[in-house]
Amino acid sequence: MIIVVGSINLDLIANVDRLPSPGETVSGSSFTTAPGGKGANQALAAARAGVAVRMVGAVGKDNFAAEALALLRDAKVDLSGVGETFASTGTALIMVGDDGENIIAVVPGANASVVPGDLSKTFVKEGDVVLLQHEIPLATIEAALDQASAAGAVTVLNTAPFHAEAAALLGKADYVVANETEFDLYGEALALGGRDRAARMRDFAGRTGRTIVVTLGGDGVMAATPTDFLTVPAMKITPVDTVGAGDTFCGYFAACLSSGLALDKALARAGAAGSLACLKPGGQPAIPLAADVDQALKSH
Template identity: 80%
Template sequence: MIIIVGSINLDLIASVDRLPEPGETVRGSGFATAPGGKGANQALAAALAGAPVRMVGAVGKDSFAAEALALLKSGNVDLSGVGESAASTGTALILVGADGENVIAVVPGANDSVLPGDIAKAFLKKGDVVLLQHEIPLQTVEAALDAARAAGAVSVLNTAPFRAEAAGFFAKSDFAVANETEFDLYAAALSLSGPDRQARMRDYAQKTGRTIVVTLGGDGVLAAAPDHFLTVPALKIIPVDTVGAGDTFCGYFGAGLSSGLSLEQALVRAAAAGSLACLKPGAQPAIPLAKDVDTALAAR
């Protein structure tokens, strides 16, 4: 079972020819809403990868809640751990440029009401894979890491968005996943040594005995384990929208670990899924099916 303790949002997405500079207004060319939130995105990705998934989180009592949960329901994600809050359902306001790049502002809303006591809804057991992110209170993330360790579960911490105060429990995760910018910021916060990113990744793995995974967008993925270093390429694509690609990677990565794949095999599959997620607009609507990932890997 894959357990996600994390955020559930509704994404409000505007398409623009180019992203605005500070203080500038640009004309939009389209608008859409789609279910999102890093936790929910990763839950759906893991489910579409073929894993059984339970979601622990919260939504509001507003009109956004049903739409925010719609694709999780259709993906057969267990939502028994999703509570209802007096706060509004979390929202993400997203601008997507013609080149596929984006800027995002997140309003947590009900996600801030996901507290350490809610981890009991996860029913953690040995062999589970627990996926976590930083869009819920950090004390809940840390408590979930501790609960996963106590239960004998495997923990995967997606360290996004960057929050400097999270550096103190970063290494409690069995696998930490960061993009290149986030890792560089955490490397500074953790005083990691080395002349370049790869050296600092190796330093992290040696100091903590844990594995660090760094995603590089179109340049693929790096991973440093205590005893080896891996480089995995991304698929060659022309991106339409990069929103949710990292979450797709994390969900597929967790599903790969849960199914018994080696670290390298899980990374290869997750990297392919993350690349395919860039070919459609939106976060959850763009997550590929397992058969599409299989086809893409076979065609490489």
């Protein structure tokens, strides 16, 4: 079982010719809504990878809630751990340029009300994989890491979005997944040693005894364990929309760990899934099914 403790949003997406500069207004070509939130995205990715998933989080008592949960319900994700609050359902305001790049503003809403007491809904046990991100209160993330460790579960912490005050939490997770920008910022916060990113990754793994995974977009992914260093190239694609690619990677990576896949194979499979997610617009709608990932890996 994969237990995702995290955010649930409704994404409000505008497509524009190019992303605006500060203070600039640009014209949009289309507008759509889609379920989102890093927690929900990762839960859906894990479910589409073919494993059982339980979601723990919160939505508001508003018109956005049902749409925010729709694809999770369709994927048979266990939503018994999702509570309702009087705060609004979380929203993400997204602009996507013609080159596939994006800018995002997130309004936490109900996600800010996910508190340590809600972790009683996780029912975590030995052998489970607990997947976390930084879009709910850090106190809840820390409590979840501690609870999962005590239960003998494996923990995966995605460090997005960056919070300097979260640096101390990274050493509590069995696997830390960060993009290159986030890792560089956490490297400064943790005073990691080394002349380059790879050396700083090795320093983190050596200090903590944990595994650090750094995603590099089109350049693939690197990982440092206390005893090894791995690099996996990315699939060659022309991205349509990069929203949700990192979340797809995390969900598939957790699913691979849950299935007992070796780290190198888990990184390759998760990387392929993340690449495929860039070929369609939107976050959750673009997350590929396991069969699509199988086919992509065979083709490459």
